[in-house]
Amino acid sequence: MEHQVVEGSKPVTVPALDPTITARGVNVFYGDKQAIFDVDVDVPRNAITSFIGPSGCGKSTFLRCINRMNDTIPICTVTGDIRIDGEDIYDPRLDVVELRARVGMVFQKPNPFPKSIYENIAYGPRIHGLTRSKKELDELVEKCLEKAGLLKEVKDRMNEPGTGLSGGQQQRLCIARAIATRPEVILMDEPCSALDPIATAKVEELMEELKENYTIIIVTHSMQQAARVSQRTAFFHLGKLVENGDTRQIFTNPSDKRTQDYITGRFG
């Protein structure tokens, strides 16, 4: 399996990056079926990295390896080495609950809990015991909503259900919920695919601000979105990492034919 990789599928080395996440030789299997083949990738700190590729190429599956969400699927096995700040996240001694607090996740479909807006944000801090008093929690909730650019819109209805917000607001609520656990990394799995263009623009703006403090990985189907928001881009195809590098370089001067075909719309 390991060295079937075609020329150019190894990551292109781009200098001067301080990787938060390093993955080496990652393989993922669903039962007998292999979904990810021998992926090596580095994700830089405080930047946005996008994973692009046609449907079923394994980009979401790989994303879910980074916070070990694949553990919830019984038939899924992951091999290889993934480190966050040098720490092996598949180390059996590692507490997966702690890992997921450090690596937040935003899903494709906005999935607020059927609770109030306040309770949605307070959920993470409560289960991790991040605040000591009610006042501290109130402040944290407010700060997260502020960061997600949602505070103005929901200030007067913190006790109304989060499911009553519009799609775009719900997705920003989910982002606020993710940053409430004070993560270092935020994984976004097609966060805008269920949103209209205006809501998408707001979420992209928000990502731009968040990258100051967080390492963000976004899986997206939209190449324009990848080009707009990300500094680094990784192109996946059929479970393999084809090309990985500076976003501008990938979109203007890809080194692999498949990347070029994909970004020029010849398949995908």
Place this chain on the structure above:
Amino acid sequence: MVVYLFLLLLAIASSGFLLGRFKARAAGVGQDVKMHSLDGYHGWFVAAWAGIPAVLLTLLWLLFQGPVIDWLLVGSLPANKVQAIDGGKLQLLVSQIKSVAAGNIFSQPEPFVVEAAERYNRWKDIASWSLFAVATVLALVGLLVARSRISPRFRARNGVETIMSGLMIACSVIAILTTLGIVVSLLYETLRFFDRVSVVEFFTGLNWEPQIPIREGQVTAGGAFGALPVFWGTMMIALIAMLVATPIGLFAAVYLTEYASARLRDVVKPLLEILAGIPTVVYGFFAVLTVAPAMRTFGEAIGLNIAPNSALAAGAVMGIMLIPFISSLSDDAINAVPQSLRDGSYGLGATKGETITKVLLPAALPGIMGGILLAVSRAIGETMIVVMAAGIIAALTLNPFEPVTTVTVQIVTLLIGDSEFDNPKTLAAFALGLVLFLATLVLNVIALRIVQKYREQYD
């Protein structure tokens, strides 16, 4: 006779189907026009017209034949014999005539009775034969008329569909009318009961001793109809049952949906559903022969006096009966919570337990509540277990080790044995039945509302 008639009508309708299809097939051949409907529809159309009016006529005829003949019979009796007697005796006389007509002759009937019996037999024969003739003619006419309408442009399919929807409406109307009839008869007998016993006594009285003397000189209690202890017993047993069933059912559901592996789930779920298939009478003797004696022995060992037919034993066994009910409804409710909410919770670093208690159960709560309410309404309507395992004496007690009685047990005991239909003891059963019916109706309506509302939530 009627059986032969129905067989004949069936035969006519079947041949109507064949004839209709045959004619439609013939009409379609060699024509430029396309047949509007498939041949089969033409067949069904002819069969329906041949069969349905004749069957309806037969049913109506049979409904009215008896009363009409009776009325003619009474009218034909010698005036001096009829005028002297009242309605009840007249009924007796008519029955006597009928039994003579059927050949069961006891003692020596009066001559005018024998004459009337002969008349009765003659009329009945005439009625049957004319029914036979009229129905057969109607079926044949229907067949011919329907068959004559067959042509390429004839919309037999639409006709058949109209007839089918009519049949379905008729079936649902029958179901609704039956329910309505039951309610009305309950209501009627209940009103008769409240003519004899005051409503206030029934709903607030603390003394339930429905045994009243039917014969003179019979020694019984006074006959008191304060149903409060009966309602109390019902509620207590239902409460005990729910205390057993709710936690066990709920935890079983949580385990099955969230913890069990797919393989274990495939084995355990059907096993749990077997529990729901056990006849309640089997639960009943399980309660009487196993649970109650075991409780009694255990109670003696720790110095408690537990009656052999305690509320606890009946309630506990009823609770076991309700476990699969609650677990399968809760299972559905928890399963209906979208996977995205689980992902969201796990993604924030919640453990399985936190996800279940803080996200899944609150989200599924309406569905679970609906399930519990449905189970309560079953618990208060359950009869066989309590008839076998609970007491008969109505006692107003808080002690679950004492025997109590329930509404259903009282209805059974009130109606068993010979009793006249117009005494309050018998009629009390209807009043109890009406209360039971209303209580379960209200519970069911609330529960279904809740379950429905919650189903819409994720769609």
